[in-house]
Amino acid sequence: MNRRRILAAGVAVTLAGCVTVPGSDTDGEPPSGEELVRNAIDTRRHMHDLAARRNMSVETADEAVERVERVARQPPAKQRIEVVESTDPDVPAGSVTVTNRGTTWEYNPKTELVDKQYHPNKVDTDRTRLVLENLLEEYRLSYEGTATVDGRKAHVVETKPPVEDVGPAIDLVVGDTTFVVPLRATADSDAMDVTRTVWIDDEYRYPIKEQNTLTVDGETRHDLTVTYEDLVIDEGLPAGTFTYDPPADATVETDGRKPAGVFDSLPAAEEILPYELPEPEVPDSYVLDRITVVERAENVGGTTATLWYNDPNVIARELYVTVREYQRFDPDVLEEIEIDGRTGYRSSGKRAQLFWTCDDVSYEVGCLLQDAPLEEIAASIGCQ
Known part of the structure; x- marks a missing residue:
């Protein structure tokens, strides 16, 4: 099924939900x-x-x-x-x-x-x-x-x-x-x-x-x-709303890499990891949401663990810390910076990102919003 089409010629619209906000026209003047x-x-x-x-x-x-x-x-x-x-x-x-x-x-x-x-x-x-x-x-x-x-x-x-x-x-x-x-x-x-x-x-x-x-x-x-x-x-949704059980007679085709696990704590994730996870200092408004662990293909090797933090009071205010057994970034196309006495690299596109390596492990800290103190978070990690 192609959810990106409504018909062959194609046209579309945007619409979503709400919460209560006091009206602005209670004094008789219409809002702009x-x-x-x-x-x-x-x-x-x-x-x-x-x-x-x-x-x-x-x-x-x-x-x-x-x-x-x-x-x-x-x-x-x-x-x-x-x-x-x-x-x-x-x-x-x-x-x-x-x-x-x-x-x-x-x-x-x-x-x-x-x-x-x-x-x-x-x-x-x-x-x-x-x-x-x-x-x-x-x-x-x-x-x-x-x-x-x-x-x-x-x-x-x-x-x-x-x-x-x-x-x-x-x-x-x-x-x-x-x-x-x-x-x-x-x-x-x-x-x-x-x-x-x-x-x-x-x-x-x-x-x-x-x-x-x-x-x-x-x-x-x-x-x-x-x-x-x-x-x-904001009246709540039934449990299981965002899970799905396919019909018994349906054929299921999969795409993308299935995670080795999704965890809610560092000790639980570390049970299947070959390295220790950092405990970064993040702004007080952020809380740990989950830790995802993904293994690369056997012929490539390497495990990636990502710690996801979000602000539960603001939609899409999220940052992450990723630990890899391999280096994914290319220093030649990034801005070189110093992170607590170590050499790091910065990408400043739509997603702000910092990269660095420590011994045999590669780190990445990133967010979509530009207001997260990524350099301070990176400095708090140090070398594990």
């Missing part, structure tokens, strides 16, 4: 579009879980499809999507996608095939929050009043990209998956008009509906609408 999106970003940053029934419809010049899904999420990594109704041939009713920190299952009832992908050391970004931040920073926002969505009062915000951003492709997000939507070759960028309208729930201050429309010379080429019904936020 910028204020509403800021509220949504703050809501997303501190959200724990959401559950909803999601309705999605896509119309193009050639066809129209609809899909109804039951959605449960615990950002940034965990989600469960069950397709209840669908006219989309690529995602039939009965399709299931379940993702947790280490594994993704995708079930296609037509083929009776389950694709099980291991990703024990995947760094999880909060794509929905990044999209909201992009709307705030790059788009022109206008407040268009209020409307009722699923019986709830919502504020309507129309967003328009900067003129120079209307180009040959649109990069959108559905849930936590990125879609790149190519436009037809016949579309003249000067004649295109892209509109994204977001309905932000008045009570929770979070998107509850979104519509994306692409017109060329006044003709609608793509129109996608997503709406949440029966939305519940």
Whole structure:
């Protein structure tokens, strides 16, 4: 099953969950579009879980499809999507996608095939929050009043990209998956008009509906609408929501390297490791979430252990410390620095990383956010 397609021509949208934020228009003055999106970003940053029934419809010049899904999420990594109704041939009713920190299952009832992908050391970004931040920073926002969505009062915000951003492709997000939507070759960028309208729930201050429309010379080429019904936020989810048991008659195909183990303490992980693990000094807001151990292929050799720390109060605020029996980094392409009297190397891309070696062991400290004191954490590790 290809979850990256909603139909062959392709188009997409972003939507996720919420927590309660006090309204800003209680004094009679309506909130601005910028204020509403800021509220949504703050809501997303501190959200724990959401559950909803999601309705999605896509119309193009050639066809129209609809899909109804039951959605449960615990950002940034965990989600469960069950397709209840669908006219989309690529995602039939009965399709299931379940993702947790280490594994993704995708079930296609037509083929009776389950694709099980291991990703024990995947760094999880909060794509929905990044999209909201992009709307705030790059788009022109206008407040268009209020409307009722699923019986709830919502504020309507129309967003328009900067003129120079209307180009040959649109990069959108559905849930936590990125879609790149190519436009037809016949579309003249000067004649295109892209509109994204977001309905932000008045009570929770979070998107509850979104519509994306692409017109060329006044003709609608793509129109996608997503709406949440029966939305519940931070009320907890049933145990086992983010695990999956394939149907007995399904064929399971696996991809990625299965971890040798996932542990909640250093002593437990060290029982299967050929080396001791460090006890780094991390900021007080971070707690140890898990330790993953992955063994390389027999013809390559080597074991990798990763200590994952996160801030339980902020989504996707995560850092990690990795110990390897082999050197993965290339010093020639990194910035050389000094770490507590030792030579280290820094990478400053989207993910901040520090690397160094000590005897026969290689270390890496990294994070997605740029506010973690990586050099101090690295200095606290020393040589084991």
